[in-house]
Structure formats: structure tokens, C-alpha cells
Amino acid sequence: MSDLSESDRDRESLRQFLQLVRASQPDGPDDDQFWDVITKGAEDIDVSEETLEEARRRARLALALARHELTLGKYLSSLREAAELSRDAAAKVARLSPDVVAEIESDKSRLLSVEARRLASLAVAVGAVKAAFMELAGQAIGRPTSQAGLPRLTRIDRDATLLESERAVRKSQTTRSDSQPEIYLSELSSAFDDETERTRQA
């Protein structure tokens, strides 16, 4: 077996040296000068108003979460209103009943009883940012609700047929699963990605 040539050894030692430099700064250097060079030319790039506005939107969202100002319901309802989407229209897109959407938006829903993919559809339809949506959904699942289960029906049962059909609709939209929160959140995350991809391709 022949030894490495001198140029091969030279190249290898340089590679090791640079690897060590990287290992000593695994997240990248702290030097301002370094980042000034890396980001040079930034002032010359065109950025659309939409791109700027999305950056501002995400910044405000992050800060609102940092200040604990948001719940899942508040977040989704504010998005729906900003998108000028009626509750009925949002419900239709997500294949949920408007009542269920109302419960979600008022933070009264037992989230685990809402099918993950339908909740994800609702979130995508109103333009939720995935990271925020998942964080708030996780909080909603962990948070004890004051009204677990279905809301009390206060109407007089004049039209049993109507109530029965409502119950049937509700039953078809809810899961009977006893999924653990982690499993549910995992399903929710995948469903969000799938719905986002589907929407993008549409």
C-alpha cells in the first residue's frame, strides 16, 4: 500500500485544522466582524412588503407568546377575523361544525376530542404559524378545562330529531380515542404539515 502523497497529507491536515476550528465554535463565531462579512450586501437585496409584513407578524406573535398573552382559542379566532373568514366558512373548510369551532375559539373545547387532522385543517385555513399553533395546542391539552366534555344544551327539546342529528354530526367529528397528549400532538404536527403541503399544491 502506498503512503499518502505529501499533497494528500497537506490537504488532510488542513481539513483537520478547519474541522477543529468549526468544533471550537459549533454554533458559529461570536465576532461581529464575521457576521458583517457573512451578511454583506444585505442592504442591496429587494424584500417585498409581504415578506417584511410576515416578519413583523411573526415577531409580534413570538413576543405575545413570550408575554403569555395568547391562548389557542384567542390565536385562532384572531387569525380567522384577520382573514375575514366567517366561522361557518372556517368550519366548512375544516369539516367541523361551527359549534365546535366556537368551542375551540373560546378555549372551552376538550381538544383531545377533536380529530387532529380537522383541527390542523382549521389552523392552516386561518394561516396559523406552526410553531405557535403547536405550542398553544400543547398548553391547551395540558391546561385543565373548566368545562370538560360537551357543553350543556339549554334549548328545550322541541325538535329531538335536530338535536339527535347534531349529536350524530358531533360524534362523527370527534375521536373516541384515549390518545395520550404526546401522540395527539404528534398526529397534529403531521396533519399540519400534510395540510400545508396540500394547500400549497392546490
Add this chain to the structure above:
Amino acid sequence: MVSQVEPVTSLVPDLLAGKDSAVDELVNRSLRRLIVAAMRYGAALREDAEEIAWDAIYNTLRNVSNLSFKGVGGKDPLFNYMVKSARHAAIDLHRLKVKEQDALAELGATLAAARVPTVARFQSRDPEDDSDTTETGELRALSQGGSDEVMSGEVSQMSDFLSALTEGDRLLVQLHAEGVMTSGEIGREVGLSDAAVRQRVKRLRDRFRKERQDV
């Protein structure tokens, strides 16, 4: 070289207080830089770079109450956090693309070996190619990680070594190691030719080796 960009760290109190003007200012000062950084680190599509930049802003500000600025170098630690977040995301994305490319190359090779005709033959870049191109072997190395062989003692020695360098030499080595700029581009930044950059890095390597032996 003194940074000409206005820092964003000073905006933190107003950001936490919910002032919209601070948000506008943060975005104006940082978004373009983050997009450029993402593209430097391998986000080939502009839309990917924008998404990475948005995420960097979001992820950093989401945790702004918990961020420690002590011990974080530089005059703008908040921007440092954001740009490192963008760097991390862009490298991850690049890593994914490299994997896909390698898989495609392997498939192409398999098909070629089986003499199956293809519409387009994919050719992967040779990571050993030393030519002066943007897609350097170091970015591939960055994407692949590869710090397993490195011992913690060596890392510590390297940190000390870098700290003792002049600003210019440290910048040179750091830029070369990151692999996101060609030697020619680095040379233009530090006022050296392409060949002089390579030579200087090798000399610094030799100096490091000697200092280690002397320890």
C-alpha cells in the same frame, strides 16, 4: 472593520413592552441580513431563505425573556442569536438537500451500471474538488457535522489559539472554516489574493501545530 449596522439588542426593552415601533425597527435592521445569511449557508431558494429568516426572528424573540446576553460576544448579542438560528436552519436544510443529491447520484450510478437510459444524468459534486467555487467541500463538511474525531482538549486549545490571533487572521480562519465563501471572496474582504488567503491559512495551521507540540 467596525460594524456599520445598527444593533438590535438595544430594542429588547421596547420589544418586551410591546411597542410596535420596536418590532418594525428590528425587522428593518435584521431581516435582510438574515436572508443573506441563510443563502450563504446553503438555502438555494429565496423563499427558503425568507422562511428561515422568519423562523430565526420568531424563535429568538419567543425566548427573548430567557436569553442571557452575558458572555455572548460581540456588540449585538440579540442579532447573534438570530443569525446563528438562521445558520443552524440553513445548514439543516442543506444537509437534507445533500442527502437527497447523494441518493440521486447513487441512483444515477446504479442505473448507469445497469445501462438503464435516463433523461438526465445527475452528477454530484466531488467534495475533494479544491477549485475556487462557492459550493466548497467545507460547506459539505459543515453539513455533515463530523466533529466526532475531535477531542475536547483539542477544542480548548483551538479556542485559545483563535482568541490569541489578530482580528484579521481570526476572521480569515473562521471564514475559511465555514466554507460559505470562496478563497477569492474572502481575499476581497481582507485585502488578499486567493492564493495568499490559502497560504495564510496553511501558515496558521502550521503555527497551531507547532504551538500544540510545544505544550
